[in-house]
Amino acid sequence: MSPDSSPLMDDVFVTALRHDLLKFARLQLRNDALAEDMIQEALAAALAGARRFEGRAALKTWIFAILRNKIVDHFRVSGRVTNVSALSPEEAGLDQAFEALFKANEHWAPDARPSAWGDPEEALVQQRFWAVFDACLNHLPAGTARVFMMREFLELETAEICRALEITAGNCNVILHRARNGLRRCLDKNWFSPEPTRC
Amino acid sequence: MLSCRQATRLMSEAQDRKLGLAEKMSLELHLAMCKGCTNYRAQVSFLRDACRRYLADVREGQE
Structure with a gap:
């Protein structure tokens, strides 16, 4: 394959x-300029790599892997200067919203008890669902x-995340739990809007 | 007996590590009796599926 036919x-x-x-x-990255830079670097690295691929899908997968590694490296470096374990007001807000789901005995408050989402597989094939999913992801506080x-x-x-960001395993678990609960509630409210159920 | 609040933490951690036998048993016992937490588990597992699908779609260029 000549370079021209790449x-x-x-x-x-x-x-x-x-x-x-x-x-x-x-x-x-939540930063358009940085995202552009990373893509330029990934594409440049791919061009310089001059590998042969059986088809464009394999080439694309490879370039994605390059980009992914660049983003991981970026987080490794910036993780030491960004304190993800510090609690922003948005994160404190998510934690308060989580606590408010429960009664004093730590069981679900009746109106907060998670409902069945029906057939969620159906959501995954709908274009509009992905717009809501994107919005919910972008709505999470930055560190979380x-x-x-x-x-x-x-x-x-x-374990790799803890090392890269220099946080404890316990902290990592708390943050992931906060993220999942935040996302779950966002999707529940904005997509599934279900009927209440009884425990 | 696990509270629902504690159960949600275990269900999140189960996405990231293998739970110990005692943790697993107390969680299963709780889930057997609690519809709310059973739904919570399905929702958290849906999040994982959705992220996987999102990633696959972007990698394969589907809109």
């Missing part, structure tokens, strides 16, 4: 690729979102 020389392919890379990087993203989107084990 998919990375094909404007249509690269435009579509950039679109998907940007979507992923923005979600992780970062830990959740590292776990679910960069697919790191909690």
Whole structure:
């Protein structure tokens, strides 16, 4: 394969690729300029890599892996200066909202008891669901979102997250629990809006 | 006996590590009796599925 026939020389392919890379990087980084920079670096690294791929899908997967690693490295470096375990007012708010779900005996308050979401698989094939999901992810406070993203989107084990961000395992668990409960409530309110159930 | 509040913590941690035998048993016992927490578990597991799907769609370029 000559360099000229590389998919990375094909404007249509690269435009579509950039679109998907940007979507992923923005979600992780919450900073458009930084996301652009990372994508440039990932594409440059891919061009320099000059590997052969059976098809464009494999090439795309490889470039995503490069971008993912760059984002992980970025979090490793910035994790030491960003204190994700510090509690922002937004995070304190999520914690208060969580505590308010329970009665004094720590069992569900009747109006806060989680309901069945019906067939959630149905949601996953609907375009509008993903807009709500995106909004709910972006609505999470920055520190909480970062830990959740590292776990679910960069697919790191909690031990790796603890090391990268220099937080304790207990802290990591607390933050992930906060993120999951926040997301769950956001989706419940904005998508599933279910009927109340009895325990 | 686990409270619902404690159960939610264990259900979140179960997404990140293998629970110990005692933890697992007390959680299962609680879930057997509590519909709210059973729904909570399904919701948390849905979040994992949704993230996986989101990731796959972005990687494969589906809109």
